[in-house]
Amino acid sequence: MEKKILKKQSLGALFDAIKAGGRRLLGPVEKDGRTTYEEVSSPAELAKDYIQTTTSAKSVVFPACEEIVRWQNEGHDVKVADLKPQTTPTVVFGVRPCDAASFAILDSVFSWDYNDEFFRRRLENTTIIGLACTKSDEYCFCTSVELNPGDTRGSDLLLTPIDGEQYLVEIVTDKGKKLVDAAAKLFTPAGNESKEKVLAKVPVKFDQKKLTAKLPALFPKENAWVDQSLACLGCGACAFVCPACVCFDIQDESGRNGGTRLRCWDSCGFSLFTLHTSGHNPRPVQSQRWRQRIMHKFSYFPERLSHLGCVGCGRCSRACPADMNLVEHLSALVEAADGQ
Amino acid sequence: MEALRKKARELLEGKAAAVVIGYGEGSGGKARAVFIRQPDKAATLILDDRCVQNLAVYLVKNEVKSLGKAAVVAQPSTLRTILQLASENQLTDGLVMALAVNNGQVLELTSFHAIEEYLNTAVPPSEAPGKARGLSAEDRAAVAKIEAMPREQRWQFWVNEFSRCMKCYACRAACPMCYCTKCVIESNQPQWIPVAPTGIGNLEWHIVRAMHLAGRCLNCGYCVEACPVGIRLNLLTQMLTDEIGGDFGAEAGFTAKREYALSMFKPEDKEDFIR
Amino acid sequence: MADFEPKIIAFVCNWCTYAGADLTGTSRIKYATNVRMIRLPCTGRIDFMFLLKAFAQGADGIMISGCHPGDCHYTAGNFHARRRWIVFRRLLDFVGIDTRRIRFSWVSAAEGAKWAEMVNTFAEEVRQMGPYKDICKLDESQLQPVGA
Numbered sequence: 001m002e003k004k005i006l007k008k009q010s011l012g013a014l015f016d017a018i019k020a021g022g023r024r025l026l027g028p029v030e031k032d033g034r035t036t037y038e039e040v041s042s043p044a045e046l047a048k049d050y051i052q053t054t055t056s057a058k059s060v061v062f063p064a065c066e067e068i069v070r071w072q073n074e075g076h077d078v079k080v081a082d083l084k085p086q087t088t089p090t091v092v093f094g095v096r097p098c099d100a101a102s103f104a105i106l107d108s109v110f111s112w113d114y115n116d117e118f119f120r121r122r123l124e125n126t127t128i129i130g131l132a133c134t135k136s137d138e139y140c141f142c143t144s145v146e147l148n149p150g151d152t153r154g155s156d157l158l159l160t161p162i163d164g165e166q167y168l169v170e171i172v173t174d175k176g177k178k179l180v181d182a183a184a185k186l187f188t189p190a191g192n193e194s195k196e197k198v199l200a201k202v203p204v205k206f207d208q209k210k211l212t213a214k215l216p217a218l219f220p221k222e223n224a225w226v227d228q229s230l231a232c233l234g235c236g237a238c239a240f241v242c243p244a245c246v247c248f249d250i251q252d253e254s255g256r257n258g259g260t261r262l263r264c265w266d267s268c269g270f271s272l273f274t275l276h277t278s279g280h281n282p283r284p285v286q287s288q289r290w291r292q293r294i295m296h297k298f299s300y301f302p303e304r305l306s307h308l309g310c311v312g313c314g315r316c317s318r319a320c321p322a323d324m325n326l327v328e329h330l331s332a333l334v335e336a337a338d339g340q
Numbered sequence: 341m342e343a344l345r346k347k348a349r350e351l352l353e354g355k356a357a358a359v360v361i362g363y364g365e366g367s368g369g370k371a372r373a374v375f376i377r378q379p380d381k382a383a384t385l386i387l388d389d390r391c392v393q394n395l396a397v398y399l400v401k402n403e404v405k406s407l408g409k410a411a412v413v414a415q416p417s418t419l420r421t422i423l424q425l426a427s428e429n430q431l432t433d434g435l436v437m438a439l440a441v442n443n444g445q446v447l448e449l450t451s452f453h454a455i456e457e458y459l460n461t462a463v464p465p466s467e468a469p470g471k472a473r474g475l476s477a478e479d480r481a482a483v484a485k486i487e488a489m490p491r492e493q494r495w496q497f498w499v500n501e502f503s504r505c506m507k508c509y510a511c512r513a514a515c516p517m518c519y520c521t522k523c524v525i526e527s528n529q530p531q532w533i534p535v536a537p538t539g540i541g542n543l544e545w546h547i548v549r550a551m552h553l554a555g556r557c558l559n560c561g562y563c564v565e566a567c568p569v570g571i572r573l574n575l576l577t578q579m580l581t582d583e584i585g586g587d588f589g590a591e592a593g594f595t596a597k598r599e600y601a602l603s604m605f606k607p608e609d610k611e612d613f614i615r
Numbered sequence: 616m617a618d619f620e621p622k623i624i625a626f627v628c629n630w631c632t633y634a635g636a637d638l639t640g641t642s643r644i645k646y647a648t649n650v651r652m653i654r655l656p657c658t659g660r661i662d663f664m665f666l667l668k669a670f671a672q673g674a675d676g677i678m679i680s681g682c683h684p685g686d687c688h689y690t691a692g693n694f695h696a697r698r699r700w701i702v703f704r705r706l707l708d709f710v711g712i713d714t715r716r717i718r719f720s721w722v723s724a725a726e727g728a729k730w731a732e733m734v735n736t737f738a739e740e741v742r743q744m745g746p747y748k749d750i751c752k753l754d755e756s757q758l759q760p761v762g763a
Contacts, residue, residue: 034570036504054568055506064506065536138367230375230403235513237568240506251528251535255672262536265506272526286403321514321566322393323372486709495711495749532664539753540671544664547710551663554702576706583705588698602702605694607684611701614719615733 001152002177003190004169006159010186011043017183018091023127026060027093028053037092046094051137052313056099056243057092061122062106064240065264068118068250072258085118091179093129098142098311100130100154102243108305109246118263127175130155136200139314141327144208147312149200160195168193206331208298208308214337215299222287224336228329229290231322232269238316238324239267244297244309247273268292294333341387344413347439347446348382351411357437358408361398363391373398377407387413387441394560396421397516400430411448414438417560419455420593421516424556426452427598430519452596459594474585475578479559483579502542504569507535511573512549514566517556524548550576555584555601558593621675621741623650623734626665628658628693631682631723638727646731647738650678657681659692663703666717670750676716676741678733683721693721715740716747 006014018025019041027040030047034054040046047053070081107123110116133140133149142148152158156176159167168190171177180187218224239245249266253259266273269289275281283289297309310326317325344362351357359377362385366372371390375398376382396418398404412418419438425431431452438449442462449455475483486494509525512518525533525545533548534541550573557577564574585591588609590601627633633654639646655661658681669677679700687693700719708714718737722730 032570036569065538226403227375230398231373233397233510233513233566235510235566236508237510237566240508241568249535251531253531253534253536264535264537265508267508270509286401317367319568321510321562323366323368323370325367328367483709491708491711491713493711494709498710499753532668536754540750541754543710543750543753544667544671547667547706548664550706551703554706576709579709580702580706583702587701602695602698605691605698607694609694609697609701611697613704614697614700614721 002171003193004171004180004187005190005193006167006169006187008043008161008165008167014183014186015040015042015093017186018179021089021182023089023091025091025093026057040093051133051135051140052096052315052318053099054315054319055241056102056313056315057095057128058102058106058243058245060090060092060126061103061119062110062246062248065262066118067260068263069261070258071254071260073256078258085121087121087125089125089127090122091127091129094131095128095155096133096313097130097149097151097153097155097158098140098147098313099243100128100158101147101151102311102313103128103154105244105301105307105309105311106246108307112305127156127179128154129176129179130158132158132160132195132198133200133202134161134198136202137314139317139325139327140200140202140312141205141314142312143202144205144327144330145308145310145312146208149202150195160198162193162195162198168195205327206334208330210337211330211334212298212302212308214334215295218333218337219291219295221336224333225287225291228324228332229287232286232290232324233322234269234271234286234289235321236267236269237319237321238293239269240265241315241319243313243315244311268296294329298330341385343444343446344387344439344441345382345385347448348376348385348411349379351437352376352379352382356409357411359404360385360411360413360439361395361404362413362439363387363393363395375404375407385413391415392417392561393565394418394421394514394516394558394562396425397514397562399436400425400516400519409435409437411437411439414440414449414455416459417558419449419459420558421560423452423455423459423596424558424593425516425519426596427600428556433596456595474591475559475582479574479578480582483575483582486575486579499539499543501571502546503539504571505537505542505545506569507537507541507545508568510566510568511563511571514562515553516560516562517553517558518549524552546571546573546576549573550580553577554580555588555590556592557581619742619746621649621738621744621746622673623676623678623738623741624669624674625650625652625678625680625734626655626658626661627652627678627722628660628681628688629654629656630688631686631721632680632730634724635722635726635730638724639731640727642727644728644731646734649676649738649741650734657687657689657692658696659687659689659694661696661699663699666703666707667750670712670747673751675744675747676718676737678718678720678737680720680722680730680733683723686723712750713744713747715744 026037028035028047029038035047035050036055037057072079110119152172156173158170162168247266248263250263252261274283301309348360363371364374364384394417395412433452440447533544584601588601681693
């Protein structure tokens with residue numbers, strides 16, 4: 001992998017070059033105690049010291065609400081507008097390695113049995129500039145799910161701040177190379193600077209392989225799931241902040257003159273998620289919905305798609321109003337499995 | 341705290357309660373809701389300034405109801421919520437026990453009447469029972485700040501606040517008074533409120549929710565805590581609490597008798613805008 | 616603004632205001648054509664969501680009218696409505712919605728002239744205020760995905 005050095009003070013010039021190419025630039029911005037991805041023009045706007053953003057960057061490729069069809073009633077005719085996804089080239093700066101790895105998870109679902117053009121076009125037009133982690137907190141658990149704070153997977157360029165002055169830049173993909181070439185004079189060749197020294201040390205918090213192997217046997221153990229999920233409010237915050245959660249609902253909204261078909265985020269934690277039109281709900285209690293969340297991410301995903309559905313970013317636990325701490329719950333499940 | 345742990349243990353050992361809902365140590369130095377069913381786990385209960393989550397939200401959940409008789413560690417907002425839920429026939433008298441901690445002593449409030457009495461005498465601010473207690477000075481100032489803005493500025497403020505909304509409904513899930521099995525947002529024939537997290541959908545959701553809570557909200561603030569993007573929903577409900585208290589002399593959660601301002605009226609209600 | 620004709624939706628109760636408006640017609644009193652009447656059995660039936668929907672679908676002004684207090688055909692419907700409006704109006708104002716564009720009135724079945732006067736006055740006021748785009752145009756800027 002080609003490596004370069006970028007001085008921190010050149011970041012502004014890089015941003016300028018990115019925007020000059022007609023691209024939209026997003027970066028983490030702090031406001032009122034929350035850090036979210038917003039359009040930025042200069043490094044001064046970036047959040048100074050954040051471990052992780054509050055909401056993920058998934059809405060760049062999978063928006064919270066997307067119009068997929070629009071129609072208009074004209075007399076006795078209906079005119080249907082097949083909408084094409086927005087394809088403004090976008091660069092997202094400051095994506096943590098865990099989040100960068102989540103794009104592959106989204107991709108695997110959106111190309112599984114049907115090639116979702118909306119997602120695909122957005123992903124094609126998005127360049128990810130990752131930012132390796134030099135710090136972590138108690139909620140992070142990337143190393144427990146086969147990732148690490150300096151992982152290059154999913155980033156087109158990965159920046160690691162190796163000292164106060166400069167970033168080590170790893171050019172991971174052709175897209176990344178194109179971006180570097182567009183501002184080539186800002187980058188100098190790297191020597192043998194190592195990023196290992198500065199990367200955050202995130203201890204492994206639970207045995208994920210064991211968990212995945214044991215989950216099917218834990219499925220019928222109601223008590224384990226009930227105990228964990230009593231506090232859960234079924235609010236949906238975890239699914240909405242999760243970079244790897246991909247469930248959506250399709251809703252038509254129409255009036256006399258026409259209407260629109262929307263694809264919006266959904267959460268398996270909602271009580272209505274599996275409600276049938278007959279009124280039957282195969283997951284009528286929260287413990288079953290909680291179980292579904294764990295099984296989906298740690299059992300069904302690896303079974304069907306050969307990788308996990310979780311990247312260990314910890315947002316779900318940070319955002320949960322009832323403090324459902326995922327690491328705690330997963331560790332408890334591994335222990336429960338041990339007791340088998 | 342010790343008194344509380346002792347009481348919890350007693351209740352569970354004596355089978356006076358099947359579950360004690362209280363606070364325990366959580367992650368990030370926060371407190372979290374815990375459901376103690378074994379007497380020896382009672383030692384994990386805590387009670388300090390971090391314990392502000394309104395635990396009454398669990399009393400209306402079927403999963404918790406099915407555990408049996410519940411004893412809940414009750415801060416003033418939880419006590420009021422119990423009374424308000426009682427006034428709306430959502431709780432059965434005698435099946436919920438509130439544990440109020442006052443000056444190191446744990447009081448077992450085993451009936452709605454006991455809670456009413458407790459609230460009307462022991463809980464500050466002390467005003468004559470039955471009169472609207474109203475907002476704290478801090479809350480009133482926050483509402484006044486918005487009202488002082490010119491209309492266009494107020495509108496922009498709220499459009500900005502609501503633009504962050506992702507329609508995750510954490511606010512609804514966290515609120516004990518939002519217990520409808522079919523919420524208005526889930527109505528799709530017709531779709532009253534658009535599900536999309538865009539301008540009109542967000543505006544309508546928050547306005548409708550505030551109106552459905554007008555006169556019922558206990559101002560526990562859990563909705564704002566739960567919101568992952570920190571929308572200041574409580575400003576809406578606090579303003580309405582103030583309005584209903586001022587106009588109709590009613591405030592939620594001080595009695596188990598139904599006194600819902602919007603299902604009652606007085607022929608002499610006053611207004612100045614109907615021609 | 617010279618050509619702007621406001622769209623006004625009027626939610627009226629069947630027994631008083633609607634009958635009153637009928638009387639306006641049979642008395643051959645002319646009044647502004649901007650108003651679209653929606654007849655309901657009683658003002659108590661008017662859910663506050665109707666108002667939100669009216670604005671969301673492009674209404675520039677809303678009128679709500681029913682029987683005088685004490686005269687409700689269903690005895691107390693308008694009393695309930697009155698309380699509802701007192702609270703809702705304050706909420707709308709707090710959120711920054713233009714409450715000058717909502718006119719509440721009690722118009723009885725005998726007050727044909729009053730109805731005409733209410734509509735004419737209100738239509739002129741809304742004409743002066745201009746179109747109300749705040750709510751109905753909200754979605755346009757937001758349906759395109761922004762950042763994250």
